[in-house]
Amino acid sequence: MDETISIVLFSGTDDKLQSAAVLAAGAAALGRPVKILLQYWALEAFKAGNVAADHGLSAEASEASSAAVAARAGKGNWAETLRQAKELGEVDIQACSLSMDVLKLEQSDLDSLVDGVEGVASFYINAGEGQILFI
Amino acid sequence: MDETISIVLFSGTDDKLQSAAVLAAGAAALGRPVKILLQYWALEAFKAGNVAADHGLSAEASEASSAAVAARAGKGNWAETLRQAKELGEVDIQACSLSMDVLKLEQSDLDSLVDGVEGVASFYINAGEGQILFI
Amino acid sequence: MDETISIVLFSGTDDKLQSAAVLAAGAAALGRPVKILLQYWALEAFKAGNVAADHGLSAEASEASSAAVAARAGKGNWAETLRQAKELGEVDIQACSLSMDVLKLEQSDLDSLVDGVEGVASFYINAGEGQILFI
Numbered sequence: 146m147d148e149t150i151s152i153v154l155f156s157g158t159d160d161k162l163q164s165a166a167v168l169a170a171g172a173a174a175l176g177r178p179v180k181i182l183l184q185y186w187a188l189e190a191f192k193a194g195n196v197a198a199d200h201g202l203s204a205e206a207s208e209a210s211s212a213a214v215a216a217r218a219g220k221g222n223w224a225e226t227l228r229q230a231k232e233l234g235e236v237d238i239q240a241c242s243l244s245m246d247v248l249k250l251e252q253s254d255l256d257s258l259v260d261g262v263e264g265v266a267s268f269y270i271n272a273g274e275g276q277i278l279f280i
Numbered sequence: 281m282d283e284t285i286s287i288v289l290f291s292g293t294d295d296k297l298q299s300a301a302v303l304a305a306g307a308a309a310l311g312r313p314v315k316i317l318l319q320y321w322a323l324e325a326f327k328a329g330n331v332a333a334d335h336g337l338s339a340e341a342s343e344a345s346s347a348a349v350a351a352r353a354g355k356g357n358w359a360e361t362l363r364q365a366k367e368l369g370e371v372d373i374q375a376c377s378l379s380m381d382v383l384k385l386e387q388s389d390l391d392s393l394v395d396g397v398e399g400v401a402s403f404y405i406n407a408g409e410g411q412i413l414f415i
Numbered sequence: 416m417d418e419t420i421s422i423v424l425f426s427g428t429d430d431k432l433q434s435a436a437v438l439a440a441g442a443a444a445l446g447r448p449v450k451i452l453l454q455y456w457a458l459e460a461f462k463a464g465n466v467a468a469d470h471g472l473s474a475e476a477s478e479a480s481s482a483a484v485a486a487r488a489g490k491g492n493w494a495e496t497l498r499q500a501k502e503l504g505e506v507d508i509q510a511c512s513l514s515m516d517v518l519k520l521e522q523s524d525l526d527s528l529v530d531g532v533e534g535v536a537s538f539y540i541n542a543g544e545g546q547i548l549f550i
Contacts, residue, residue: 148544150539153299153303153413155295155296155299155415156338156340157340157342158340160425160455160456161425164423164425164454164455164549167513167535168423168535168549170535171534171535171536171538171539172535172539174536175536175539175540177539184299185295185299185345185349186295186338186340186341186342186345189342189344189345200340201340203339203340203426203456204339204340204473204474205426205427205428205456205470205471205473205474206456207427207456207459209459210455210456210459210517210518213517213518213519214455214517214518217517243302247345247348247349247352248345248348248349249348264306265302265303265305265306265307266306266309266310268306269285269306269307269310269312270310272411274283276411276542276546276547277411277413278413278423278547278548278549279299279303279413279414279415279549280425280549288434288438288548290430290431290434290550291473291475292475292477293475319434320430320434320480320484321430321473321475321476321477321480324477324479324480335475336475338474338475339474339475378437382480382483382484382487383480383483383484384483399441400437400438400440400441400442401441401444401445403441404420404441404442404445404447405445407546409418411546412546412548413548414434414438414548414549414550
């Protein structure tokens with residue numbers, strides 16, 4: 146099982162970013178290549194200087210657990226998990242070219258975690274026959 | 281790589297509809313068959329006469345980027361992307377029979393983009409061993 | 416086609432829980448093993464005594480259809496669908512160990528629908544080459 150795990154990362158709340166980071170790190174720890182394509186709100190969270198900001202939680206977050214989840218996922222902890230995943234294995238993070246265009250961003254506007262910009266076709270080709278998650 | 285890309289399309293906000301449409305168009309451009317199963321809020325967005333309405337954005341949408349994303353995705357632009365994807369390749373859009381029942385809809389209530397009504401079992405069988413995304 | 420269908424169940428609103436339950440039941444009916452990993456808000460919905468509570472709907476729920484969707488999915492109907500899926504086939508529900516830690520939960524705090532606690536690595540290994548959905 147050395148198949149790629151690919152993630153279309155669309156959401157930009159801290160809880161979903163952390164879930165994506167944990168799924169990426171787990172795959173990397175198993176020696177599987179990981180490919181992440183950033184769209185819309187996720188892309189915005191990866192803007193330079195924005196990673197450690199408060200990105201809120203999903204609208205459904207319960208009052209009872211929000212503080213605990215934010216403490217684990219927030220303040221850029223998800224980005225730290227991704228940084229560790231990159232040290233652990235092959236984790237490639239690409240900004241979706243269409244989303245870059247919509248949000249009027251250049252690669253120099255993005256955090257150094259982002260390895261490049263690519264289109265949806267390249268994403269599919271790199272995914273091969275491996276699993277794709279939309280988060 | 282001629283494997284089917286299947287999408288369970290649950291969400292009905294313009295940003296997620298556009299993301300799904302772009303992922304469908306990209307797969308169609310690569311010559312891969314695309315199967316979309318419409319549930320709940322996505323199904324509602326595909327009601328006849330409703331496609332070009334304002335379906336809002338995800339709750340997490342940032343103030344800074346909402347206008348740009350809505351301009352690209354809204355006013356039925358996602359449906360136009362799907363129409364182009366259908367011209368480009370094999371894109372089949374089915375309404376989930378259970379969701380049709382819950383929302384008390386008949387196929388004649390839906391936009392002509394929708395090719396038919398099917399159950400979850402048919403969806404899995406048509407997906408074969410290809411990837412499935414839940415959006 | 417006896418490949419496993421795996422679901423990372425992150426969301427805890429009644430509409431998404433019901434969608435996940437229907438996708439699990441459909442796969443079970445086709446004889447396919449189903450593996451569900453509960454994270455964050457989904458995990459909270461599976462707390463003992465909490466299943467039949469009102470978990471709300473996605474933020475995008477339309478006024479026109481909320482009552483119909485809540486009637487079908489709410490009051491623990493999604494859990495009933497999962498119970499039936501377990502009678503029908505092989506449906507295994509695991510709590511994500513990291514989310515258990517964040518929410519300070521023990522397995523004894525969870526509904527009997529949950530079969531155990533596991534990490535992301537085990538989840539991937541059990542998923543094999545089968546499809547993975549993130550809901």
